[in-house]
Amino acid sequence: MTGLPLVYEDTPPPEVAVSERVAADRSTREPVLLFFHSAIVWLVIGSVFGLIASLKFQFPDWLTSQAMWTFGRVRAAHLNAVAYGWASMALVGVTVWMVPRLVRAPLFQPLLAVASAVLWNLFVFLGIGAILAGWTDGLEWLEIPYPIDAVVAVAGGLMALSVLMTVANRKTKHFYVSVWYALAALVWFPIIFVTANLPIFSGVGQAAVNWWYGHNALGLWITALSLAAAYYLIPKVLGRPIRSYSLSLVGFWALAFFYSLNGIHHLIGGPVPTWLVTVSITASVMMFIPVAATAVNFHTTMIGRFGTLRHSPTLAFVVAGAMLYTAASVQGSIEALRTVNRVTHFTHYTVGHAHLGAYGFATMILFGAMYFIVPRLMNREWPLPGLIRWHFWLALSGIALYFVSLTIGGWLEGVYMLDAAKPFADVVNVTKPYLVARSVSGTLLLSAHLVFAYHYWLMVRGRGPQRAEPAWSDGRTAG
Amino acid sequence: MNRYLVIFFGAVATVTFAFLVLVGLPGVQLADVRAPAALKPYTESELAGRGLYTSLGCYYCHSQQVREPSFGSDSARGWGRASEFEDYLHDRPHLLGTMRTGPDLMNIGVRQPSRDWHYLHLFQPRAVAAYSLMPSFPSLFAVKDQAEMGDEIVNTPPGLIPEGKVLIATREARVLVDYLLAMQRDYDVRPAAGGVR
Numbered sequence: 087m088t089g090l091p092l093v094y095e096d097t098p099p100p101e102v103a104v105s106e107r108v109a110a111d112r113s114t115r116e117p118v119l120l121f122f123h124s125a126i127v128w129l130v131i132g133s134v135f136g137l138i139a140s141l142k143f144q145f146p147d148w149l150t151s152q153a154m155w156t157f158g159r160v161r162a163a164h165l166n167a168v169a170y171g172w173a174s175m176a177l178v179g180v181t182v183w184m185v186p187r188l189v190r191a192p193l194f195q196p197l198l199a200v201a202s203a204v205l206w207n208l209f210v211f212l213g214i215g216a217i218l219a220g221w222t223d224g225l226e227w228l229e230i231p232y233p234i235d236a237v238v239a240v241a242g243g244l245m246a247l248s249v250l251m252t253v254a255n256r257k258t259k260h261f262y263v264s265v266w267y268a269l270a271a272l273v274w275f276p277i278i279f280v281t282a283n284l285p286i287f288s289g290v291g292q293a294a295v296n297w298w299y300g301h302n303a304l305g306l307w308i309t310a311l312s313l314a315a316a317y318y319l320i321p322k323v324l325g326r327p328i329r330s331y332s333l334s335l336v337g338f339w340a341l342a343f344f345y346s347l348n349g350i351h352h353l354i355g356g357p358v359p360t361w362l363v364t365v366s367i368t369a370s371v372m373m374f375i376p377v378a379a380t381a382v383n384f385h386t387t388m389i390g391r392f393g394t395l396r397h398s399p400t401l402a403f404v405v406a407g408a409m410l411y412t413a414a415s416v417q418g419s420i421e422a423l424r425t426v427n428r429v430t431h432f433t434h435y436t437v438g439h440a441h442l443g444a445y446g447f448a449t450m451i452l453f454g455a456m457y458f459i460v461p462r463l464m465n466r467e468w469p470l471p472g473l474i475r476w477h478f479w480l481a482l483s484g485i486a487l488y489f490v491s492l493t494i495g496g497w498l499e500g501v502y503m504l505d506a507a508k509p510f511a512d513v514v515n516v517t518k519p520y521l522v523a524r525s526v527s528g529t530l531l532l533s534a535h536l537v538f539a540y541h542y543w544l545m546v547r548g549r550g551p552q553r554a555e556p557a558w559s560d561g562r563t564a565g
Numbered sequence: 566m567n568r569y570l571v572i573f574f575g576a577v578a579t580v581t582f583a584f585l586v587l588v589g590l591p592g593v594q595l596a597d598v599r600a601p602a603a604l605k606p607y608t609e610s611e612l613a614g615r616g617l618y619t620s621l622g623c624y625y626c627h628s629q630q631v632r633e634p635s636f637g638s639d640s641a642r643g644w645g646r647a648s649e650f651e652d653y654l655h656d657r658p659h660l661l662g663t664m665r666t667g668p669d670l671m672n673i674g675v676r677q678p679s680r681d682w683h684y685l686h687l688f689q690p691r692a693v694a695a696y697s698l699m700p701s702f703p704s705l706f707a708v709k710d711q712a713e714m715g716d717e718i719v720n721t722p723p724g725l726i727p728e729g730k731v732l733i734a735t736r737e738a739r740v741l742v743d744y745l746l747a748m749q750r751d752y753d754v755r756p757a758a759g760g761v762r
Binding site: 142143146147150151152153156157158159161162220221222223224225226253259260261266269270273274277278281287288289290291292293294295296298302306335339342343346347349350352353355356357358359362365366428431432433434436437503504505506510511513514515518521 | 566567569572573575576577579580581582583584586587588590591592594595619620621622623624625626628630632633636637638641642647648649650652653654655656657658659660661662663664665666667668689690691694696697698699700701702703704
């Protein structure tokens with residue numbers, strides 16, 4: 087790491103920088119590893135739920151004798167395991183690790199963050215148990231009953247206290263871009279989560295709250311923290327600063343303003359005022375601005391350095407994630423247009439889009455971040471770099487097949503549904519081969535996760551070969 | 566940026582503004598809308614059925630919103646008139662749904678008024694629609710040697726259950742079907758404020 091140009095301002099002398107980073111990593115080791123262990127367990131559990139849900143389209147009479155295994159519960163268990171168990175816990179882990187490095191101060195009271203991880207697990211565990219047992223708030227993304235939500239409110243509060251106090255103890259004058267996103271996300275998530283869980287809404291108004299929350303859980307929480315990670319890792323691994331400070335400012339504020347208004351595009355054609363839908367469609371299209379700003383920043387920082395991808399697992403995953411962010415965002419803007427949404431609404435096309443964002447973008451970036459962070463916390467290199475290659479290609483081919491099959495199948499489903507001459511049986515039948523392909527892709531993704539989980543287990547248990555060089559390294563790249 | 570407060574207030578302001586626009590303003594616009602007289606509140610058993618519908622996650626595959634004719638073939642498929650804001654005034658949680666892996670159910674009670682059809686369909690969807698991807702729900706039923714007092718017997722086609730047995734709808738199946746049959750939004754509605762859309 088020594089000798090690389092630093093990516094943030096307030097640059098201390100290199101030897102000070104190194105010792106500060108070591109101190110920061112020492113302070114975050116326990117909580118970050120606990121968040122990562124947990125996230126990976128939830129990833130595997132969530133993928134199993136996802137695959138069961140998908141297979142139920144091929145075998146609708148499989149696992150039906152008990153209500154707890156019915157599609158409607160397994161699907162919700164999948165979403166909650168991957169959104170709140172995997173993505174949220176992994177992103178919090180990355181944030182807790184990253185912020186002390188960026189503000190040049192060790193983590194404030196690491197035990198707060200450890201307690202947060204423990205409670206967070208309790209929340210996901212109880213939440214999924216409640217869903218499987220049939221106790222639910224009945225709203226997509228908000229299934230977990232609100233008494234259990236109180237657990238994660240405390241968990242989030244403890245973590246936020248630890249991170250914010252770290253920021254208050256900062257030695258830097260300026261905040262790097264990643265810190266903006268992290269700080270804003272720590273403000274946004276509690277606001278949207280608490281508001282949306284208030285038991286005071288009903289009818290169409292509740293649907294509006296539901297999708298204001300649902301879209302912002304992706305936009306202002308998962309996306310914000312994933313972008314924070316990418317903004318840190320791309321320049322860090324490349325050893326060159328991000329292209330433009332001004333562009334990252336535009337990207338940040340435009341995301342804050344436009345993303346938060348997107349939600350009602352989930353109710354296009356529904357029983358809500360036309361002007362309201364138009365506001366959300368307009369904001370969705372305006373998302374081109376922050377997406378373009380971020381894309382130009384990421385991709386021009388990469389230009390001329392693509393050869394590096396072969397020598398850094400971190401960069402391979404993060405750059406794939408950044409590219410799929412651009413793709414998913416552009417697709418999302420187009421999908422919100424009435425003419426397109428008329429076809430795609432209510433179909434599997436939307437599910438394909440959701441996975442392109444949550445998996446292709448956020449999850450790939452998280453994998454990349456873990457490949458960078460864990461060696462620094464464990465003071466050892468990944469033992470079996472070949473497994474990282476398997477992980478990468480299984481994950482990438484899995485999400486590619488997932489996206490392509492549901493995009494085509496969902497589009498056909500939508501076209502058939504619009505044609506009143508086609509009986510509903512045809513609408514269902516046309517999707518069937520694509521749903522088989524989705525189960526195949528789900529199997530690829532689960533395999534990718536098992537490879538990763540095994541390798542991670544070797545890594546943290548100190549098993550496998552001890553290696554001196556970072557994985558895939560040609561001697562110039564770092565992780 | 567070097568000030569925490571700029572980020573803090575900026576973040577609070579953007580998300581609050583969005584909430585006021587997306588939830589607050591329409592709430593004010595539609596605050597005076599009253600339920601149509603023809604829209605009866607759910608009975609106790611219908612509410613119990615609605616709770617079961619929610620807990621089994623039926624809404625992940627069935628929408629409850631009919632789009633306007635200009636926006637799709639919904640009405641032409643016999644799913645009813647376009648749904649309006651006031652059709653949902655008794656709904657908590659809302660069950661508008663986002664997928665149509667199965668058909669829309671806003672008017673399933675009008676379209677399919679037979680209790681027996683619903684029982685059979687819930688017990689084994691493929692007994693009434695061979696193409697169906699819907700899970701079967703055997704746990705809502707009991708297979709008995711003979712019916713007891715008060716049992717609701719389901720008429721089954723040959724071969725669906727073992728010879729000499731009877732299929733009984735449990736209380737859960739009965740309230741769920743009560744709810745499905747109550748899904749009737751076929752009264753005339755004069756949309757609020759000349760139509761919100």
